[in-house]
Amino acid sequence: MRRLVLLLIVLALISPIFGVWLANLIGYHEPLDVAADMINEAAGRPVLQDIRYQINWTPFIDYTVPGLPDWAGYIVSAFIGLAIYYVLYQVLVARRRRVKGVR
Amino acid sequence: MHIPDGYLDPISAGVTWAAMLGYGYYAYKHSDLSKNMEMILALAAAIFVAQMLNWPIPGGTSLHLVGGALSAILVGPFDAFFVLLLVLVVQALVFHDGGITTLGANVINMGVVAPLVGYVVYKALRRYGKFWAALVAGWASITVAGFAAGLEIGLSPAFPYGVAISVPVMTMWHALLGIVEGLITALVVVYLSKRAPQYVRL
Numbered sequence A: 001m002r003r004l005v006l007l008l009i010v011l012a013l014i015s016p017i018f019g020v021w022l023a024n025l026i027g028y029h030e031p032l033d034v035a036a037d038m039i040n041e042a043a044g045r046p047v048l049q050d051i052r053y054q055i056n057w058t059p060f061i062d063y064t065v066p067g068l069p070d071w072a073g074y075i076v077s078a079f080i081g082l083a084i085y086y087v088l089y090q091v092l093v094a095r096r097r098r099v100k101g102v103r
Numbered sequence B: 001m002h003i004p005d006g007y008l009d010p011i012s013a014g015v016t017w018a019a020m021l022g023y024g025y026y027a028y029k030h031s032d033l034s035k036n037m038e039m040i041l042a043l044a045a046a047i048f049v050a051q052m053l054n055w056p057i058p059g060g061t062s063l064h065l066v067g068g069a070l071s072a073i074l075v076g077p078f079d080a081f082f083v084l085l086l087v088l089v090v091q092a093l094v095f096h097d098g099g100i101t102t103l104g105a106n107v108i109n110m111g112v113v114a115p116l117v118g119y120v121v122y123k124a125l126r127r128y129g130k131f132w133a134a135l136v137a138g139w140a141s142i143t144v145a146g147f148a149a150g151l152e153i154g155l156s157p158a159f160p161y162g163v164a165i166s167v168p169v170m171t172m173w174h175a176l177l178g179i180v181e182g183l184i185t186a187l188v189v190v191y192l193s194k195r196a197p198q199y200v201r202l
Helices: A002-026 A031-043 A070-102 B010-029 B033-052 B068-075 B077-095 B103-128 B130-155 B163-195
Strands: B055-057 B061-063
Touching: A002 A070, A002 B033, A002 B055, A031 B130, A031 B163, A070 B033, A070 B077, B010 B077, B010 B103, B010 B130, B033 B068, B033 B077, B061 B163, B068 B077, B068 B103, B068 B130, B068 B163, B077 B103, B103 B130, B130 B163
Parallel strands: none
Antiparallel strands: B055 B061
């Protein structure tokens, strides 16, 4: 498990290389966006429209953090996600083990 | 693969949410969450980070692991549902990656279809070798999940041109991308089978 945690930390730290830097270099689109573009082109008009920015509720949309450059926001986002799973682990696994151990 | 808000009409969104909840109850009854929760959370965390590692492809798209087949091979298809559910809920609620109205459809594609297809294909082909079985399982999981996404989009009244356009485009596109999913799935399964076989259920 310790190895996995180390691996996840390393992956989180290098994630902007793939998710930000290379994405900006090549021109990143989700595969579904590309398929939607094909569909829109085949249909001759925009029939599939992403409205996520019109109804957004989170400051961390697209793995960004307000006030931080994209690369730093991407790393912080990765750790936010990992922190959520860590908290869940503490609540659902570690705490239960401790309770069982006490009993 | 993450369908954003706006691609499905309210009825399709409601139906897919209901299907997700219904299957979720069935998966809950057929899984052992209390026993496997540690592995489920570990896989969810790993897949969450792995999905942030986009591999851009010249031409303007990118690839990342979905992990449906991999999860199913490691923990079985019903526990894999909860792995992908945890990934998709965090992505949708915290990062708005994938819509909230389309969460049901996304969970069906990546948490139900991909693991079930990956599981069945891997089980059927395992006798020919783990690497090739996992490779085909990963590829098939993405291809069929892409087909399912095309079906959902095509059947939604928000998309007036129907499945004749949406399904072939989505299926063919994801069949190409699925090769990388298959390769990553195969490498991880073979590595874990050798180094930590206790984590590989199948």
